[in-house]
Amino acid sequence: MKIPLFDLTRQYDELREEVLQKIDEALSSGRVILGEAVRELEKNIAELVEVKHAIGVANGSDALLIAVAALGIGPGDYVITTPYTFFATVSCITRNGATPLFADIDPVTYNIDLDKVEEILRTHPERERIKAFIPVHLFGQAIDLERLEEIKVKYGIKIIEDCAQSIGANWKYSDGTVKMTGSIGDISTFSFFPTKNLGGYGDGGMIATDNDEIAAFCRSYRVHGSPVKYIHDMIGINSRLDELQAIVLNIKLRHLEEYQKRRREIAEKYAEHFERAGLGSGVSGLVSEEKDVKKPGQTLYPIPHIHDCYYPHVFHQYVVRFEGFSREERDRLRDHLASRGIGTSIYYPMGLHQQKCFEYLGVPTGSLPETEKACEETLALPIFPEMTDEEIEYVVEKIGEFVKNER
Numbered sequence: 001m002k003i004p005l006f007d008l009t010r011q012y013d014e015l016r017e018e019v020l021q022k023i024d025e026a027l028s029s030g031r032v033i034l035g036e037a038v039r040e041l042e043k044n045i046a047e048l049v050e051v052k053h054a055i056g057v058a059n060g061s062d063a064l065l066i067a068v069a070a071l072g073i074g075p076g077d078y079v080i081t082t083p084y085t086f087f088a089t090v091s092c093i094t095r096n097g098a099t100p101l102f103a104d105i106d107p108v109t110y111n112i113d114l115d116k117v118e119e120i121l122r123t124h125p126e127r128e129r130i131k132a133f134i135p136v137h138l139f140g141q142a143i144d145l146e147r148l149e150e151i152k153v154k155y156g157i158k159i160i161e162d163c164a165q166s167i168g169a170n171w172k173y174s175d176g177t178v179k180m181t182g183s184i185g186d187i188s189t190f191s192f193f194p195t196k197n198l199g200g201y202g203d204g205g206m207i208a209t210d211n212d213e214i215a216a217f218c219r220s221y222r223v224h225g226s227p228v229k230y231i232h233d234m235i236g237i238n239s240r241l242d243e244l245q246a247i248v249l250n251i252k253l254r255h256l257e258e259y260q261k262r263r264r265e266i267a268e269k270y271a272e273h274f275e276r277a278g279l280g281s282g283v284s285g286l287v288s289e290e291k292d293v294k295k296p297g298q299t300l301y302p303i304p305h306i307h308d309c310y311y312p313h314v315f316h317q318y319v320v321r322f323e324g325f326s327r328e329e330r331d332r333l334r335d336h337l338a339s340r341g342i343g344t345s346i347y348y349p350m351g352l353h354q355q356k357c358f359e360y361l362g363v364p365t366g367s368l369p370e371t372e373k374a375c376e377e378t379l380a381l382p383i384f385p386e387m388t389d390e391e392i393e394y395v396v397e398k399i400g401e402f403v404k405n406e407r
């Protein structure tokens with residue numbers, strides 16, 4: 001069997017006719033930049049996220065870069081974020097001249113630990129310079145939005161939600177209200193990179209906000225700071241969303257619900273197979289991300305108990321932890337799977353504080369232990385809506401082979 005980590009071609013087989021027809025219409029009309037499809041997508045995303053404005057940009061990295069600029073954050077300012085994320089979450093801070101402050105992650109969800117965030121907000125010697133917090137809903141799992149809102153109010157800081165991996169994920173509040181990831185930040189950002197839950201056939205991104213002024217800033221900033229053509233109020237960048245990508249994304253958006261459902265189903269089947277194979281937590285050292293996680297006011301797993309309209313996890317990635325594995329053992333497992341046709345990935349091989357380009361921040365290895373441990377012990381397994389039940393079973397079987405015989 002050949003099971004890639006992610007497969008774009010199977011989905012394209014199902015959408016080919018419609019995609020080609022709509023692209024043909026656009027090309028025949030000659031409108032290929034910031035046209036009707038982009039406006040339609042902006043309206044659709046604003047509706048999905050439940051905010052007033054959505055602004056299409058060239059990619060999720062630019063969305064973050066523009067979001068930080070829109071909050072007026074620059075040299076001398078600090079921004080709290082996670083070291084366990086894609087590079088762009090942190091480079092958007094430093095490229096605007098500000099300095100990231102890292103809080104370690106929760107070892108179960110891999111999301112930033114909000115206790116540690118509050119600790120920084122309470123104890124940092126230059127507290128008044130902390131202007132914002134960028135939480136990432138990592139791997140598609142929503143962070144506690146209720147608590148995020150409390151932190152925002154209690155400490156008076158701005159929040160930029162990085163929703164690159166979490167489109168459509170939401171959170172149930174203690175009073176039963178369900179809110180979307182991306183709806184509670186001052187700004188939120190999205191990526192439509194092809195592998196994302198809503199992915200184009202090229203780059204794309206989106207900024208969402210309820211704030212009229214921020215929205216106007218972002219609309220202008222994405223076209224060189226030019227609210228009126230050739231009149232520049234500020235020095236922005238060129239970050240337009242391609243019309244052809246918007247066409248593809250509008251088509252895929254109509255299927256998002258079914259794609260999310262299948263991702264959850266796959267996650268559930270993985271968990272069942274692991275359990276059946278005796279690979280559940282503690283038995284052979286394999287700890288699934290889906291182990292019985294009980295949070296106050298909510299049961300994340302097992303998934304079938306979650307009400308249909310409630311998606312705290314949209315499984316952008318299915319990441320398992322091999323507790324007690326050394327980096328070398330985890331990498332050997334990865335090779336074992338690759339030689340049996342199974343694609344995997346490591347999100348992420350090192351904390352961002354350990355990257356060469358961020359050495360100047362002076363955050364030593366050893367200071368963010370949960371992040372560093374996750375970098376050594378975790379592995380992302382194949383997950384995409386078109387993955388078959390047989391493929392899920394095969395992946396678990398091959399992991400079992402390694403854990404029992406070759407470790």
Ligand SMILES: Cc1ncc(COP(=O)(O)O)c(C=O)c1O
Binds near residue numbers: 059061088165
């Ligand atoms: C958490 C996170 N933030 C930001 C980005 C950047 O998005 P893009 O690749 O569209 O620039 C990504 C995408 O990889 C991501 O996973």
